[in-house]
Amino acid sequence: NAGVTQTPKFQVLKTGQSMTLQCAQDMNHEYMSWYRQDPGMGLRLIHYSVGAGITDQGEVPNGYNVSRSTTEDFPLRLLSAAPSQTSVYFCASRNRDRGQKLFFGSGTQLSVL
Amino acid sequence: AQKITQTQPGMFVQEKEAVTLDCTYDTSDPSYGLFWYKQPSSGEMIFLIYQGSYDQQNATEGRYSLNFQKARKSANLVISASQLGDSAMYFCAMRAYDYKLSFGAGTTVTVRA
Numbered sequence: 004n005a006g007v008t009q010t011p012k013f014q015v016l017k018t019g020q021s022m023t024l025q026c027a028q029d030m031n032h033e034y035m036s037w038y039r040q041d042p043g044m045g046l047r048l049i050h051y052s053v054g055a056g057i058t059d060q061g062e063v064p065n066g067y068n069v070s071r072s073t074t075e076d077f078p079l080r081l082l083s084a085a086p087s088q089t090s091v092y093f094c095a096s097r098n099r100d101r102g103q104k105l106f107f108g109s110g111t112q113l114s115v116l
Numbered sequence: 117a118q119k120i121t122q123t124q125p126g127m128f129v130q131e132k133e134a135v136t137l138d139c140t141y142d143t144s145d146p147s148y149g150l151f152w153y154k155q156p157s158s159g160e161m162i163f164l165i166y167q168g169s170y171d172q173q174n175a176t177e178g179r180y181s182l183n184f185q186k187a188r189k190s191a192n193l194v195i196s197a198s199q200l201g202d203s204a205m206y207f208c209a210m211r212a213y214d215y216k217l218s219f220g221a222g223t224t225v226t227v228r229a
Contacts, residue, residue, distance in 0.1 A: 034215055038219075045120075046207065048218070051216060091159070093161065105217055107161035
């Protein structure tokens with residue numbers, strides 16, 4: 004029972020580098036999202052998707068891109084990493100029912116030097 | 117826009133005692149859902165409890181209960197008979213008409229033996 008799988012768990016980047024955080028879920032959930040967690044600020048929504056081919060911006064989308072070519076996968080791309088993007092990133096998914104909880108991945112600790 | 121406020125950055129509680137974590141929210145939508153998540157030091161996000169805005173009764177899940185006061189826009193989490201394993205950060209979150217889940221800044225709970 005894999006649930007939501009995020010890779011990598013840890014990553015160190017230099018300023019200006021690009022990378023992709025991977026997220027996959029095996030629960031056939033329509034809704035997927037990316038959050039970043041910073042001390043004292045809770046979790047802030049970066050991007051989300053309500054189904055394959057549909058994405059939208061959240062609260063803090065600048066510097067990040069997403070795509071949703073399949074139901075299972077929702078990668079997050081950092082175009083040109085900046086120290087301000089040092090954070091813990093969580094991918095989450097749920098089904099269409101609005102009362103359903105989000106299932107979270109285990110998180111990615113990203114440091115940008 | 118939805119807003120979640122958790123005013124208690126940190127709390128100490130004695131083992132076996134009850135603790136109440138405050139959460140207030142702001143939304144103009146008549147239909148919304150309120151969630152509480154636990155994040156232990158391992159970093160995973162654990163769903164605790166859910167309350168729908170039209171639910172007549174306060175939600176309960178084992179030792180967790182949600183004190184929902186709709187007129188005051190308050191959704192406090194009550195943990196009864198605290199255990200050492202309850203030491204963690206706790207997040208209140210809300211979803212309104214859209215698919216997005218907004219989180220508060222969190223409250224750190226430390227249970228003392």
